[in-house]
Amino acid sequence: MTTPTTHAEWQAAAARLRFRDQLWIDGKPVPAADGRRFPSVNPANGRILAEVARGAAADIDRAVAAARRAFDNGRWSRRAPADRKEVLLRLAALIRQNVVELALLDSLDMGKLVTDAVTIDAPGSAHFFQWHAEAIDKLYDEIAPTGPGDLAMIRRVPLGVIGAVVPWNFPLDMATWKLAPALAAGNSVVLKPAEQSPLSALRLAELAAEAGLPDGVLNVVPGFGEEAGMALGLHPDVDALAFTGSTAVGKLFQRYAGDSNMKQVWLETGGKSPNLIFPDADLDAAADKAAIGIFFNQGEVCSANSRMLVHESIADEMAARMVARAAAYQPGDPLDPASRMGPLVTRGHADTVMGFIDAGRQEAQLLCGGERLTLGGSDAYVQPTVFLGADPTARIVREEIFGPVLSIQTFRTEEEAIALANDTPYGLAASLWTRDLNRALRLSDRLVAGTVSVNTVDALSAMTPFGGLKQSGFGRDLSLHSFDKYTALKTVWVKYG
Ligand code: NAD
Numbered sequence: 437m438t439t440p441t442t443h444a445e446w447q448a449a450a451a452r453l454r455f456r457d458q459l460w461i462d463g464k465p466v467p468a469a470d471g472r473r474f475p476s477v478n479p480a481n482g483r484i485l486a487e488v489a490r491g492a493a494a495d496i497d498r499a500v501a502a503a504r505r506a507f508d509n510g511r512w513s514r515r516a517p518a519d520r521k522e523v524l525l526r527l528a529a530l531i532r533q534n535v536v537e538l539a540l541l542d543s544l545d546m547g548k549l550v551t552d553a554v555t556i557d558a559p560g561s562a563h564f565f566q567w568h569a570e571a572i573d574k575l576y577d578e579i580a581p582t583g584p585g586d587l588a589m590i591r592r593v594p595l596g597v598i599g600a601v602v603p604w605n606f607p608l609d610m611a612t613w614k615l616a617p618a619l620a621a622g623n624s625v626v627l628k629p630a631e632q633s634p635l636s637a638l639r640l641a642e643l644a645a646e647a648g649l650p651d652g653v654l655n656v657v658p659g660f661g662e663e664a665g666m667a668l669g670l671h672p673d674v675d676a677l678a679f680t681g682s683t684a685v686g687k688l689f690q691r692y693a694g695d696s697n698m699k700q701v702w703l704e705t706g707g708k709s710p711n712l713i714f715p716d717a718d719l720d721a722a723a724d725k726a727a728i729g730i731f732f733n734q735g736e737v738c739s740a741n742s743r744m745l746v747h748e749s750i751a752d753e754m755a756a757r758m759v760a761r762a763a764a765y766q767p768g769d770p771l772d773p774a775s776r777m778g779p780l781v782t783r784g785h786a787d788t789v790m791g792f793i794d795a796g797r798q799e800a801q802l803l804c805g806g807e808r809l810t811l812g813g814s815d816a817y818v819q820p821t822v823f824l825g826a827d828p829t830a831r832i833v834r835e836e837i838f839g840p841v842l843s844i845q846t847f848r849t850e851e852e853a854i855a856l857a858n859d860t861p862y863g864l865a866a867s868l869w870t871r872d873l874n875r876a877l878r879l880s881d882r883l884v885a886g887t888v889s890v891n892t893v894d895a896l897s898a899m900t901p902f903g904g905l906k907q908s909g910f911g912r913d914l915s916l917h918s919f920d921k922y923t924a925l926k927t928v929w930v931k932y933g
Pocket of ligand 1: 601602603604605610628629630631659660661662664665666669680681682683685686688704705706707737738739836838864902903904908909
């Protein structure tokens, strides 16, 4: 399908879509064991896209059993890494052939701009599969320096059955960040997409089968967190659980592991990332990137730069710049290439974000935005919003809002900037803007964050690990380090004469 360019063309392409609405278990679509379904709603207009099979404990049992059988039969787990690479490279190619469809599925399901989905999310998924596929036959095991008479091999082996539970903000890419290294390493996976956005994962499973992934190696069970998610977290035959989502639910997965089989749990959770701006920075570039950092994807980004910390000497200038930048991010239909933000994922989430904005009106000066909009019959749209001067104890400063809401605070000294930046339970990302290299390195030493971006925001690539410190979690997606989550070290010690 050629990539549409106009609003009308995107709408026409959306009208032609066929939604996969069954669970995907053991290489085929199947209904839920109890036959239940749940609606997948388009937040841009409130209409139901599809009634999707609602997976629950019995379905998780079936999926884990299929994954275990597939792992044990060795058709994937014991295949040469170079052969697994070929299959995953075919999957990457199929994703590229289907970027328009995959982009539309995510855009319709959760409201992101289709132009972002087709240029960033869907090609990103292909890239991440390709990157991990190409890496897997270049990783060597180790031999310990024991000396003659002993050959001690330290081997990396797949773990077995991986449970993956992911959020709705980047449905295809969050699934990919788990699946690409887990599958490349030879595991079987049961993926539970978020209930708000199950459609792209179901299509991805079909494409993986077309690429030649054996039956049972990838299973997708859409459903609700308290049903399918909890069942996967508690399952006694899951070896590791990779989770991306909120900090509160991440803590539940640690509990589920303790209450069941002590499975490894890897958490990538929430954030409240600071963006420090010093007077010697390129302020226009800082403002441009800061706007992307908080308004891209409606601010529904774990590493969103939701706290701008500005030196007091440039506070007014930066505030004015941010108000001007915010004006450009007005929401609209996500299928319209002219829109700069879509709706929030659900009406309920818009309610939550508006609750923060209402609290913020008491806690700080509202510089712009702050209103909810009704467009196309949906009231899930929220204006880009900027607050100035909130106290460090304010809710809009402390809590993850997960919407297009920026809080600007000021500092006088570097010490104060660091103290404000680190005064949070989270530690996912931090950005800082300065032309002084000494200051950049000095501060990057002290910012408590998984990624510190200097003179940019949210620096990210397949080559570098992405994850948090403190209550932003401890797992790392992407890079060669992501294989650490999906492999175990096994020592094989041979005595010889
Ligand atoms: P969420 O925690 O509500 O849901 C995430 C997943 O967990 C979903 O699949 C959901 O069904 C499941 N779930 C929910 N309740 C559950 C329960 N009781 N038991 C088992 N599973 C359950 O998060 P969300 O609203 O989908 O996503 C937003 C959150 O994700 C934000 O906090 C954001 O920061 C975080 N996030 C983090 C990263 C990262 O890499 N650190 C990336 C993207 C999003």
